[in-house]
Amino acid sequence: MLSDQELLRYSRQILLAQVDIDGQLKLKGSRALIVGLGGLGSPVALYLAAAGVGELHLADFDTVDLTNLQRQVMHDTSSIGMSKVDSALARLQAINPEIALVAHRTVLDEDSLAEAVRAVDLVLDCSDNFGTREAVNRACVAAGKPLVSGAAIRLEGQLSVFDPRQPHSPCYHCLYGHGSDAELTCSEAGVIGPLVGLVGSLQALEALKMLAGFGEPLIGRLLLIDALGSRFRELRVKRDPGCAVCGDRHG
Known part of the structure; x- marks a missing residue:
């Protein structure tokens, strides 16, 4: 059940008919893995902690650098x-001492990533490189766990939800294939801070919808964000039956 303190803390979202007490209890009983605690992971972790997701697993092997502070608002x-x-850990505990936090401070190899994914209900990919995104996607498909994936660079952002429990849901590999060797990172191409805040906030929203069971998640849809023109565009994405990662999961 929810304590009096929890009822007060989460009162504004409990007032929503789509959430209510039942939804808040689902959030309290949920576990989410956040891969990457930078520009995307910052708003994701802050909002999920504040919303009362019961257990957050935090994965990042990096240290805070001065150049991070322009956009990675969880750090100072x-x-x-x-x-x-x-x-x-320090910031999230200060925001909400009611939740549990699990730390992963080292690089997750194939085995440890698979174990970390199996231990949670949902994964949020907030990393900044294609190799990590592919590895997280493979682990989620193998474990049957939904994945909320976001990306932002320069003045463009993308967001989608992949759910291997749904027979028609594509996976990350269906959409992006093997990627490109020429892929740039934010440290090479640059990025505007509020854009990663926007994409990360939308990732947190999608996670709350999935965990509490309300709304229509971005499954089979890719949201494209043009920050320069303040425009949003949506593309339908189909599952690739011949996908090297998820192609044979239902047959």
């Missing part, structure tokens, strides 16, 4: 040189 100047996970 006093965090420079700290593990991003430790910086996040």
Whole structure:
């Protein structure tokens, strides 16, 4: 059940008919893995913690650098040189001491990533490189766990939800294939801070919808964000029956 403190803390979202007490209890009983605690992972972790997702698993092997602070709003100047996970732990515990936090401070290899994914109900990919996104996708397909994937670079963002429990849901590999060797990172191409905040906030929203069971998640849809022109566009995405990752999961 929810304590009096929890009822007060979450009262504004409990007032929503789509959430109510039942939805809040679902959030309290949920576990989510956040891969990457940078520009995307910051709003994701902050909003999921504030919303009362019962157990957050935090994965990042990096440390806080001065160049991060322009967009990675979970960290501050006093965090420079700290593990991003430790910086996040302190901030999230201050925001909501009611939730449990699980730390992954090292690079997750294939086995440890598979174990981390199996331990949760939903995964949020907030990483900044294609190799990690592919590895997280494979682990989610193998474990049958939904994946909320976001990306942002320069002045463009993307967001989608992949759910291997749904027979018609594509996976990340269906959409992006093997990627490109020429893929750029934010440190090479740049990115505007509010854009990653927007994409990360939308990732958090999609996660709350999935975990509490309301609304229409972005499954089979790709949301494209043009920050320069303040435009949003949506594309339908179909599952590839011949996909090397998820192609044979139902047959």
